């Protein structure tokens with residue numbers, strides 16, 4: 102069977118694809134780092150013919166505990182993605198499936214490619230309240246896009262939303278698209294929000310890593326969410342130029358959007374220190390829970406299990422270099438990390454879709470309610 106992966110966010114290594122009942126593949130590392138988790142590839146086969154794919158090194162991946170209850174995503178048209186039966190056996194991720202078309206794509210989560218980012222930006226900026234700026238170009242010459250929604254005014258609050266510092270966490274960009282679309286389509290809601298605030302939205306902090314099919318890092322192998330203390334203009338323009346813009350606008354609320362490989366819940370981690378257990382943080386979470394059943398406050402990093410090095414892990418030595426910590430310290434404001442699952446939101450499970458791009462977009466729309474109450 103022919104397998105292709107040389108496209109936007111493609112990532113896999115083919116070991117042996119001769120026997121359709123035992124296709125052996127391997128996860129590959131980020132281009133300049135040893136993180137290994139994201140996969141995305143296309144199989145060229147025959148409709149009605151079953152195949153068995155083994156990702157033989159899944160047990161050695163960066164988040165190997167992620168595979169237990171995980172079901173891979175598949176698509177025939179790169180638009181509609183669905184879950185397929187997947188097992189984690191003997192440290193291998195095994196997908197056994199009979200496609201109904203000659204071509205089928207598999208991915209860790211619904212991909213969000215650069216072409217979609219360009220058309221999303223083009224559409225959003227047609228709204229009179231929405232302005233597009235390219236903050237900088239990356240090492241690979243991709244745009245770090247910023248959408249400014251509302252008229253800047255010193256009496257208004259600056260709401261910053263950044264997504265996909267970790268490129269494999271594509272749900273973060275789906276979330277942002279849902280948020281922006283909802284904001285721009287709801288006139289009353291928009292006017293109420295924009296009377297008091299301006300939104301600064303970076304839908305994809307890490308376009309290079311996204312296109313390369315990296316899971317955690319940019320072209321230079323840097324984890325962007327460990328670069329906020331002293332970002333290099335050349336190695337990490339993504340963070341450098343966003344910080345520069347934040348210094349211009351000020352920040353009154355930061356939402357840093359991520360995905361978690363293992364925890365099957367949506368949850369929020371406030372920046373450590375001033376934000377931890379602050380009334381503002383608890384109020385925000387409580388208001389978010391009132392807005393949607395797709396959010397909960399029982400499970401988060403502090404009680405799921407101890408982690409060594411996560412987006413907002415309690416035991417992470419690099420806390421000071423994370424976006425939320427940087428913003429909380431420098432602007433003295435509420436800074437929150439939102440984590441969405443790769444698996445499902447177990448307070449409201451869906452056995453067919455698991456967590457999905459659509460649910461991420463809807464969650465993006467719902468977060469406008471706690472933001473409004475925050476104002």
Ligand code: ZN
Pocket residue numbers: 267270359360412
């Ligand atoms: Zn992350």
